[in-house]
């Protein structure tokens with residue numbers, strides 16, 4: 045790690061800053077540009093005056109750990125809050141209780157429900173096949189909505205998928221031109237309002253239930269919590285959780301499916317493990333599947349680029365950062381860096397099977413870190429492991445599309461466009477089990 049300097053210095057700048065030429069180069073090859081700039085200018089460099097890119101695990105860890113103080117992350121809107129500070133406070137209280145709601149105990153109780161939701165979602169896909177990423181979003185999204193909303197879930201499947209598309213469309217990373225931004229922004233706000241109003245209706249219905257509510261979903265856990273949160277905080281937690289649980293795990297599953305469809309020996313090993321596991325399987329019954337999912341989150345982290353805004357003048361590794369600047373850092377870059385990993389260019393699930401962590405400290409963060417770390421990391425991992433096991437043991441996967449195409453790093457790190465068709469092995473190959 046670079047030494048702390050006594051005197052704060054300015055950040056070295058990419059030649060040409062955020063001018064048109066660099067913008068063009070970046071839009072054509074985002075990961076390639078960030079990698080090349082980082083090699084040339086070091087682990088902290090500027091892209092124009094407003095953007096600082098950081099590419100060292102310890103420095104990124106500092107930024108993440110100091111979030112909500114010197115650095116800020118976008119805060120989901122909680123209705124009826126007067127100031128930004130009150131909004132942050134309400135969101136943090138909500139996510140603390142929400143996090144407890146998606147507690148390991150609740151997730152463990154949901155194993156069976158998750159398996160049924162995943163199987164129903166896969167068999168409901170059109171027989172002629174569909175876009176791989178959209179199919180995987182549907183599969184993960186439905187299972188996660190079930191855990192969050194219990195019996196109220198079905199009314200939210202399609203609506204959440206649409207809202208998630210609209211809301212993701214206005215997320216930004218490096219500064220991009222605002223073409224069409226206003227219309228997209230209005231759609232996102234309308235989608236958020238609609239989801240919030242409908243979730244408010246769910247709270248009213250559930251509160252009107254007679255007797256002691258069962259605690260088998262996130263919404264039940266939030267309603268039954270002794271420190272009762274105001275409804276607008278509960279609806280914000282549910283809304284953001286539904287959206288957060290949609291595209292990201294779906295993208296991760298799409299990468300898993302693509303890899304499984306291209307490597308028969310890997311698919312056979314996953315399938316053997318899933319067939320040997322009891323039903324419903326616990327995570328401990330699926331060690332290789334879990335290692336495979338962790339490796340895919342390393343190689344293709346869906347949230348490949350994260351951002352924090354500088355909230356007050358701050359020093360980072362001897363560099364001076366000022367309010368108005370945005371700090372960017374990429375799990376993808378760190379996860380592929382030979383300084384922190386052995387053979388990072390190889391997809392090797394076995395690296396996760398040893399006793400030791402296979403990476404340098406803070407060099408693996410597919411779920412972010414610090415006070416704003418992903419609230420659904422355990423649920424996301426659980427859903428992915430169960431979905432991979434289900435697909436490996438029960439379905440034949442047919443993925444059309446380019447074998448070697450590069451990932452498409454947009455808001456999420458999307459796989460190359462391809463179509464997928466699943467055939468249930470139980471109906472085609474009865475007797476093979």
Ligand code: HEM
Nearest residue numbers: 284285288289293296347410411412413416418419420424
């Ligand atoms: C493979 C699955 C997933 C991945 C890779 C992932 C990744 C991430 C990342 C990188 C962040 C930003 C963290 C930061 O800025 O430090 C995040 C935030 C978040 N995630 Fe996830 N996530 C996944 C699944 C889920 C699921 C299943 C849920 C909900 C059930 C969820 C809910 C959220 C929420 C609510 C936030 C915002 C937290 C905040 O702003 O305070 N995520 N996720």
